[in-house]
Amino acid sequence: MCGIVAYIGKKEAYPILMKGLHRLEYRGYDSAGVALINSDLVVYKCKGKVSDLEKFTVNKNKTGTIGIGHTRWATHGEPNDVNAHPHYSGSKNLVLIHNGIIENYAPLKEEMIKRGHVFESDTDTEVLVHLIEDIQQRENVDLPEAVRIALNNVIGAYAIVVLSKNDPDLLIAAKKSSPLVLGVGEEEFFVASDATPIVEYTKNVVYLEDEEIAVVNRKGKLQIKTIRNQEITPYIHELQMQLEAIEKGGFDHFMLKEIYEQPRSIRDSMRGRVHVDKGVVELGGIREYMQKFVSANRIIIIGCGTSWHAGMVGEYLFEDLARIPVEVEYASEFRYRNPVIYESDVVIAISQSGETADTLAAIELAKSKGATIIGVCNVVGSSIARTTHAGSYTHAGPEIGVASTKAFTAQVTVLTLMALAIGHKRGMISETHYHELLSELDSIPAKVERVLKLNDQIKYLASIFKDARNFLYLGRSYTFPVALEGALKLKEISYIHAEGYPAAEMKHGPIALIDEEMPVVVIATKGASYEKVVSNIQEVKARKGKVIAVVTEGDTIVRKIADHVIEVPETDEKLATLISVVPLQLLSYYIAVMRGCNVDQPRNLAKSVTVE
Numbered sequence: 268m269c270g271i272v273a274y275i276g277k278k279e280a281y282p283i284l285m286k287g288l289h290r291l292e293y294r295g296y297d298s299a300g301v302a303l304i305n306s307d308l309v310v311y312k313c314k315g316k317v318s319d320l321e322k323f324t325v326n327k328n329k330t331g332t333i334g335i336g337h338t339r340w341a342t343h344g345e346p347n348d349v350n351a352h353p354h355y356s357g358s359k360n361l362v363l364i365h366n367g368i369i370e371n372y373a374p375l376k377e378e379m380i381k382r383g384h385v386f387e388s389d390t391d392t393e394v395l396v397h398l399i400e401d402i403q404q405r406e407n408v409d410l411p412e413a414v415r416i417a418l419n420n421v422i423g424a425y426a427i428v429v430l431s432k433n434d435p436d437l438l439i440a441a442k443k444s445s446p447l448v449l450g451v452g453e454e455e456f457f458v459a460s461d462a463t464p465i466v467e468y469t470k471n472v473v474y475l476e477d478e479e480i481a482v483v484n485r486k487g488k489l490q491i492k493t494i495r496n497q498e499i500t501p502y503i504h505e506l507q508m509q510l511e512a513i514e515k516g517g518f519d520h521f522m523l524k525e526i527y528e529q530p531r532s533i534r535d536s537m538r539g540r541v542h543v544d545k546g547v548v549e550l551g552g553i554r555e556y557m558q559k560f561v562s563a564n565r566i567i568i569i570g571c572g573t574s575w576h577a578g579m580v581g582e583y584l585f586e587d588l589a590r591i592p593v594e595v596e597y598a599s600e601f602r603y604r605n606p607v608i609y610e611s612d613v614v615i616a617i618s619q620s621g622e623t624a625d626t627l628a629a630i631e632l633a634k635s636k637g638a639t640i641i642g643v644c645n646v647v648g649s650s651i652a653r654t655t656h657a658g659s660y661t662h663a664g665p666e667i668g669v670a671s672t673k674a675f676t677a678q679v680t681v682l683t684l685m686a687l688a689i690g691h692k693r694g695m696i697s698e699t700h701y702h703e704l705l706s707e708l709d710s711i712p713a714k715v716e717r718v719l720k721l722n723d724q725i726k727y728l729a730s731i732f733k734d735a736r737n738f739l740y741l742g743r744s745y746t747f748p749v750a751l752e753g754a755l756k757l758k759e760i761s762y763i764h765a766e767g768y769p770a771a772e773m774k775h776g777p778i779a780l781i782d783e784e785m786p787v788v789v790i791a792t793k794g795a796s797y798e799k800v801v802s803n804i805q806e807v808k809a810r811k812g813k814v815i816a817v818v819t820e821g822d823t824i825v826r827k828i829a830d831h832v833i834e835v836p837e838t839d840e841k842l843a844t845l846i847s848v849v850p851l852q853l854l855s856y857y858i859a860v861m862r863g864c865n866v867d868q869p870r871n872l873a874k875s876v877t878v879e
């Protein structure tokens with residue numbers, strides 16, 4: 268978490284940094300700060316959001332063609348002005364911004380305190396900038412070399428940018444386990460946690476690898492070396508991202524825009540991969556690994572949060588369509604519980620950001636045991652996308668709202684394609700059903716479009732239930748992960764306590780919570796367990812719970828017993844997730860808006876969870 272941005276060139280740095288920080292704010296918004304070199308090296312920073320920093324800098328000298336900026340998600344030290352980045356070195360000649368955690372900061376700090384260093388903040392970051400200066404002075408080396416030596420002495424994760432008053436024509440950036448992208452312009456460079464602050468200035472980017480240090484200067488010189496002093500030839504990628512994709516485009520919030528983008532993003536996840544007429548599913552990114560999949564004795568799916576929910580849908584799909592046993596694991600649990608992993612296992616790692624620290628660590632573990640790792644990531648060039656053996660991008664486009672919406676449906680779409688392709692190759696699906704599912708999948712974007720037309724009805728329901736203190740979400744089979752996802756969406760953006768349960772599990776405990784105050788969202792679309800879910804609704808109603816049911820268009824049974832029904836288009840049960848999750852996203856969105864919550868930046872959260 269934390270977003271970092273830096274600029275060196277001929278333009279004024281401040282507006283570039285501020286625009287960049289706004290785009291990176293999804294990564295954390297506990298505090299924000301910038302450092303600029305003009306006649307002096309100045310640092311402006313404060314607790315709060317980037318907009319608070321903008322107010323703070325009114326009437327201050329913001330000139331300078333070199334600068335760095337940071338938006339923080341607090342780890343070490345509470346969110347306050349002092350702990351905000353950038354951090355100064357002891358002499359105040361150096362400043363540094365950091366995303367990650369310096370794990371051995373405590374012994375380093377102790378050692379330096381003994382040598383007379385005085386620290387202002389509680390952060391691990393301040394220790395690193397002091398260490399760099401300490402090395403510079405003790406070993407009499409230049410700044411890039413001091414940074415290199417310092418990084419050899421730290422344990423942990425970092426993406427950093429260093430700026431020096433004495434070297435006003437130089438920016439130094441380095442990374443390990445936290446992302447960093449370098450934008451290469453005409454005699455100007457940009458550095459950022461992702462490409463969004465860069466895209467409008469240049470399409471040429473270099474993704475720094477772990478333990479690489481980039482030194483750039485005003486004359487357009489770029490040098491990359493590792494912390495072990497090996498020279499690296501930079502590989503320049505061309506960015507595919509479009510500027511419109513990272514702007515709100517007339518919507519009040521990114522989350523709403525992203526919910527509305529789903530007909531397109533689901534289509535984009537399939538584009539070029541599905542040929543309904545020919546009955547072909549072709550996932551180019553995993554072509555070479557198809558045989559591994561086809562002969563796998565087991566698939567393990569790892570992810571966190573919403574990506575884990577998509578993984579659960581993947582489990583049902585692979586078991587149903589390809590008849591391969593699947594285990595779905597929280598990456599954070601998997602990595603620490605000594606799991607049994609075989610070389611024949613195929614591990615699917617799902618991550619929107621491609622930077623989630625727990626998922627990355629789980630991948631490394633599975634890799635070390637010889638398993639084949641397949642990524643399902645959204646962010647192109649992200650760490651997970653690069654560390655996996657192969658993978659399929661979800662192509663949902665940038666997701667900026669902290670609550671994941673279009674990334675979920677894109678992940679489920681890609682997993683559906685994988686399960687279909689593998690099931691077909693393994694001969695586990697009848698030709699007829701295979702073709703039916705392909706053409707049904709093709710119709711999903713249009714059906715999601717129809718769900719979005721229910722916007723006003725869902726907004727009305729939100730107005731009825733916005734003051735509830737608890738919510739229960741129930742689903743069964745393919746819609747159980749939808750219940751989990753619906754509950755997660757609600758709690759993370761509206762701060763209402765919500766639980767997702769398999770509908771039949773309700774009577775093993777949660778039923779005790781039900782009274783006339785309790786809204787229960789039940790996904791009761793047509794499928795094998797429809798009748799059972801109807802009975803579960805009866806059980807809720809018998810205890811006076813308020814039922815909001817998501818049903819298939821034309822349903823007459825649930826309509827008679829539920830308090831409210833949301834009718835969604837009919838589809839095959841295996842694809843129901845893609846449709847039934849959409850009204851739940853909208854319900855959470857409107858409840859949060861009506862409660863006055865910050866929908867795109869919910870408290871305590873960040874979009875890219877790069878710490879354990």
Ligand code: F6R
Binds near residue numbers: 575756875
């Ligand atoms: C919820 C949400 C999170 C993420 C989780 C994993 O709306 O966004 O639960 O799904 O932090 O993130 P990625 O997918 O980037 O690995």
